[in-house]
Amino acid sequence: xxxxxxxxxxxxxxxxxxxxxxxxxxxxxxxxxxxxxxxxxxxxxxxxxxxxxxxxxxxxxxxxxxxxxxxxxxxxxxxxxxxxxxxxxxxxxxxxxxxxxxxxxxxxxxxxxxxxxxxxx
Amino acid sequence: xxxxxxxxxxxxxxxxxxxxxxxxxxxxxxxxxxxxxxxxxxxxxxxxxxxxxxxxxxxxxxxxxxxxxxxxxxxxxxxxxxxxxxxxxxxxxxxxxxxxxxxxxxxxxxxx
Numbered sequence: 001x002x003x004x005x006x007x008x009x010x011x012x013x014x015x016x017x018x019x020x021x022x023x024x025x026x027x028x029x030x031x032x033x034x035x036x037x038x039x040x041x042x043x044x045x046x047x048x049x050x051x052x053x054x055x056x057x058x059x060x061x062x063x064x065x066x067x068x069x070x071x072x073x074x075x076x077x078x079x080x081x082x083x084x085x086x087x088x089x090x091x092x093x094x095x096x097x098x099x100x101x102x103x104x105x106x107x108x109x110x111x112x113x114x115x116x117x118x119x120x121x
Numbered sequence: 122x123x124x125x126x127x128x129x130x131x132x133x134x135x136x137x138x139x140x141x142x143x144x145x146x147x148x149x150x151x152x153x154x155x156x157x158x159x160x161x162x163x164x165x166x167x168x169x170x171x172x173x174x175x176x177x178x179x180x181x182x183x184x185x186x187x188x189x190x191x192x193x194x195x196x197x198x199x200x201x202x203x204x205x206x207x208x209x210x211x212x213x214x215x216x217x218x219x220x221x222x223x224x225x226x227x228x229x230x231x232x233x
Contacts, residue, residue: 046231078225079159082215083151083208092205092231
């Protein structure tokens with residue numbers, strides 16, 4: 001069993017249903033983001049850069065692909081003026097600002113509740 | 122030359138693969154790293170953890186007192202942990218940019 005210790009860090013030991021990886025494809029928060037595909041969002045990154053664009057796709061690590069981007073403050077951040085589509089690594093996202101009218105609050109609360117219950121099990 | 126993704130990733134392909142398959146290669150990309158640097162180059166390869174291989178790369182150093190400085194780097198491997206953003210550069214818009222006249226503060230790092 002020693003070889004398993006080399007592959008699986010603590011917290012990710014295989015369970016009866018297979019190894020657990022964070023951000024599994026069927027996680028509720030991923031499904032929530034998938035429901036926002038095609039909507040305008042503003043993504044604020046941890047380096048303070050804010051990008052306003054259309055959410056194109058999301059993956060299990062919550063990496064985000066965006067199309068038709070525009071920087072919220074181009075005077076301060078002219079760095080990516082020539083970029084129209086981009087891929088943002090999930091780990092650098094600080095906030096994703098959502099259009100309020102696109103979000104069903106009841107659904108969102110249920111999703112959050114389910115996720116908490118799942119994590120406790 | 123094709124952009125390659127390394128074999129052996131059992132988990133379903135991430136959307137980076139999807140993004141790259143839609144671009145016309147060779148694709149010039151701008152990579153913003155976690156320490157706030159901007160590197161422009163041709164993306165030659167990547168993997169599940171977003172490690173990147175960039176060819177003909179140069180770093181664009183922004184400063185508030187003088188224009189953009191381009192430092193030639195050559196062939197680079199960027200470890201995925203340090204990648205923040207990968208943007209597809211639109212060649213026309215980029216060549217229209219007057220880099221000598223852009224004044225900007227360097228980007229912040231992603232640290233808290």
